[in-house]
Amino acid sequence: MKKLAATLGRRLKRAKARLVTAESCTGGWAAQAVTAIAGSSDWFERGFVTYSNASKHEMLGVRKSTIRKHGAVSEQTAREMAAGALKRSRGSVALAVTGVAGPSGGSAAKPVGMVCFAWARKRGPLRSETRRFRGGREAVRRQSVIHALEGALRVIEGA
Numbered sequence: 812m813k814k815l816a817a818t819l820g821r822r823l824k825r826a827k828a829r830l831v832t833a834e835s836c837t838g839g840w841a842a843q844a845v846t847a848i849a850g851s852s853d854w855f856e857r858g859f860v861t862y863s864n865a866s867k868h869e870m871l872g873v874r875k876s877t878i879r880k881h882g883a884v885s886e887q888t889a890r891e892m893a894a895g896a897l898k899r900s901r902g903s904v905a906l907a908v909t910g911v912a913g914p915s916g917g918s919a920a921k922p923v924g925m926v927c928f929a930w931a932r933k934r935g936p937l938r939s940e941t942r943r944f945r946g947g948r949e950a951v952r953r954q955s956v957i958h959a960l961e962g963a964l965r966v967i968e969g970a
Contacts, residue, residue, distance in 0.1 A: 812953075815960050816844045822967045823854035823904065828932075830963060831902030832858040833871055833892040835883065835909040836926060840956045856902035861892065867909075871895030884909050884921050886939040889929035893937060903933045906963045912951045926955045930966045938966070 823830055832842045842858030845851050859870050864883050867873040872895040873888055881887040892907035910926030917923035922943070929939040940962075944954040 812844050812957055812960070813847060815957065815964070817848050819960055819964050819967070820845065820848050820851055820854050822964060826967055828903045828967060829854055829856040829901060831856045831896045831900040831905045832959075833896040833905060833907040834858065834860050835862055835867070835892075836912045837908045837952050837955050837959070838862065840952060841906060841908065841959050844956055844960065857900050859892075859896055859899075867892060871899065882921065884911055884925060884927055886927045886929065886941055889927040890931075890937055890939045893929035893931040893939075897931055897933055904963060904966055905929075905931045906959045907931075908955055908959050910951070910955060912948045912955075914948055924951050926951065926958075928955075928959055928962055930962045932966060935966075938962070 839860040845855050861867040861870050864878050871892050873891040877887050889907045889909050893905040896905040907929040911917045911923050913923035924944045927941045931937040944951045
């Protein structure tokens with residue numbers, strides 16, 4: 812994860828871009844991973860940890876109607892988290908993560924290991940996707956952080 816975060820940092824710095832994170836189930840782990848890299852203040856702007864539905868609404872502007880209709884674990888919510896992170900920061904690239912890390916809290920429709928992601932740029936398309944990870948809580952969270960950072964790298968590289 813450290814090598815991935817360092818690579819992301821180099822690409823962000825080269826692009827003169829600044830990363831902002833909006834995290835729920837990962838609890839700030841993506842922000843921790845990037846700030847573990849010396850010099851990250853050159854390319855990391857801030858991180859939002861919005862674990863509750865209220866914090867998603869208050870800090871990132873996720874609409875209550877989105878959470879009511881689609882749930883906190885949905886691509887729609889992840890997309891609004893990423894857009895809100897950009898709007899409420901000085902970042903130019905955002906990643907957002909929301910999911911069910913387990914071991915409880917899952918349902919048939921949204922099982923443990925289901926994680927929704929979104930990536931956005933100030934100028935450019937907003938991308939989102941849903942993945943299903945296996946393993947316990949820490950494994951799901953770790954895989955989610957890696958996937959979120961890889962997605963941010965793809966956004967920077969224009970893929």
